[in-house]
Amino acid sequence: xxxxxxxxVAVLAATLVAAGMVGISSAYHSGGAAECTGCxxxxxxNTYLLQGSDPSSTCLNCHQHTGDTGPTxxxxxxxxxxxxxxxxxxxxxxxxxxxxxxxxxxxxxxxTPTTDDGNLFGHNIVAADYGYVVDPNNxxxxxxxxPSAQLGCTSCHDPHGQYRRNANGTISKTGAPIANSGSYATxxxxxxxxxxxxxxxxxxxxxxxxxxxxxxxxxxxxxxSYNRTEAATQTRVAYGHATTGGHVSWADWCKTCHSNHGxxxxxxxxxxxxTIATNYNSYVKTGDMTGTAATSFTSLVPFVENTxxxxxxxxxxxxxxxxxxxPSGGDRITCLSCHRAHASGWNHALRWNxxxxxxxxxxxxYGTDTTPGDTNANKHRGRTSTExxxxxxxxxxxxxxxxxxxxxxxxxxxxx
Numbered sequence: 215x216x217x218x219x220x221x222x223v224a225v226l227a228a229t230l231v232a233a234g235m236v237g238i239s240s241a242y243h244s245g246g247a248a249e250c251t252g253c254x255x256x257x258x259x260n261t262y263l264l265q266g267s268d269p270s271s272t273c274l275n276c277h278q279h280t281g282d283t284g285p286t287x288x289x290x291x292x293x294x295x296x297x298x299x300x301x302x303x304x305x306x307x308x309x310x311x312x313x314x315x316x317x318x319x320x321x322x323x324x325x326t327p328t329t330d331d332g333n334l335f336g337h338n339i340v341a342a343d344y345g346y347v348v349d350p351n352n353x354x355x356x357x358x359x360x361p362s363a364q365l366g367c368t369s370c371h372d373p374h375g376q377y378r379r380n381a382n383g384t385i386s387k388t389g390a391p392i393a394n395s396g397s398y399a400t401x402x403x404x405x406x407x408x409x410x411x412x413x414x415x416x417x418x419x420x421x422x423x424x425x426x427x428x429x430x431x432x433x434x435x436x437x438x439s440y441n442r443t444e445a446a447t448q449t450r451v452a453y454g455h456a457t458t459g460g461h462v463s464w465a466d467w468c469k470t471c472h473s474n475h476g477x478x479x480x481x482x483x484x485x486x487x488x489t490i491a492t493n494y495n496s497y498v499k500t501g502d503m504t505g506t507a508a509t510s511f512t513s514l515v516p517f518v519e520n521t522x523x524x525x526x527x528x529x530x531x532x533x534x535x536x537x538x539x540x541p542s543g544g545d546r547i548t549c550l551s552c553h554r555a556h557a558s559g560w561n562h563a564l565r566w567n568x569x570x571x572x573x574x575x576x577x578x579x580y581g582t583d584t585t586p587g588d589t590n591a592n593k594h595r596g597r598t599s600t601e602x603x604x605x606x607x608x609x610x611x612x613x614x615x616x617x618x619x620x621x622x623x624x625x626x627x628x629x630x
Contacts, residue, residue, distance in 0.1 A: 336557025
């Protein structure tokens, strides 16, 4: 090993000590970095001594596993062997499954051969060892300047987990050692002598990649069991909003790469106001506006709560339907209200299919097996009903209006 590589290992070790991760023995990341050898090898062949050929491949060494039969803990990608044609990706984490990027659909629409290319389904991370390649459609992030060729897991997540939430509510890169993850509803809170990691090791103030620099970390809490089917109960991420103490809004955080989001027509990071909040809380399904605020939440249209109190957020992060409270006028819409952070079964990583005005066929999901034929192709867009159900996290189609369920834009706009 040459002197530069030894210097890198020494710097890495010093960084981990500064981050307070030496001797921590809980979950692998423990809110900060993992052990050095989880990602690096002492005698590696690439520049950063990574276990993979690039940063995202190194992440997927753990976050993808061939042989998964269903949602599996911290996995965020499904191996191609586990999702042959007609079979959907397996993971159901709130951010979505990168495996959708490898699912391309062809169908005939009004007499014209049409393709829904997997590259449209989310963030095209570059992970050579796992077959993830550069976005062929966008040289830079839509609405921004971040180079697509540099997009990877570490574009949004800090691999060394230096950002920490302190007892006084501030977020910093140095200070008390990180003793626990700060992501989960069950995570311990920071104390005078120990900090917790920020949500999902997200990049924070001063983190620079691809010529862009993040402003801070957004607030959130998630149930400890989060990668799961929502066939019976929903998984609720409690997203918070704040602009102080080292926090930024979710919209501002996404805007780091998508800086020209103001050119997009839909409002973002705005308070819902009483009219939209009332629509959301009343809307059950098309034709049914009898809902109540106490049970109106759906993870297909999440919102940002107007609080950064982590105790409050933790009490709202549930996976058993015990907290389904809808929004008030002071809560906000954000990017994640309509998009999944990683990828989804629909174009542009949307949470529902926006290409057709209806969502279900009678009491079944649209699919090539339930609505065959050219005239129906815009309904199923080449997907089987099993794939469509997976894109909706396995919800029964019977939860929606039989034969006439319109798009979930109506959860806020209620134009039915």
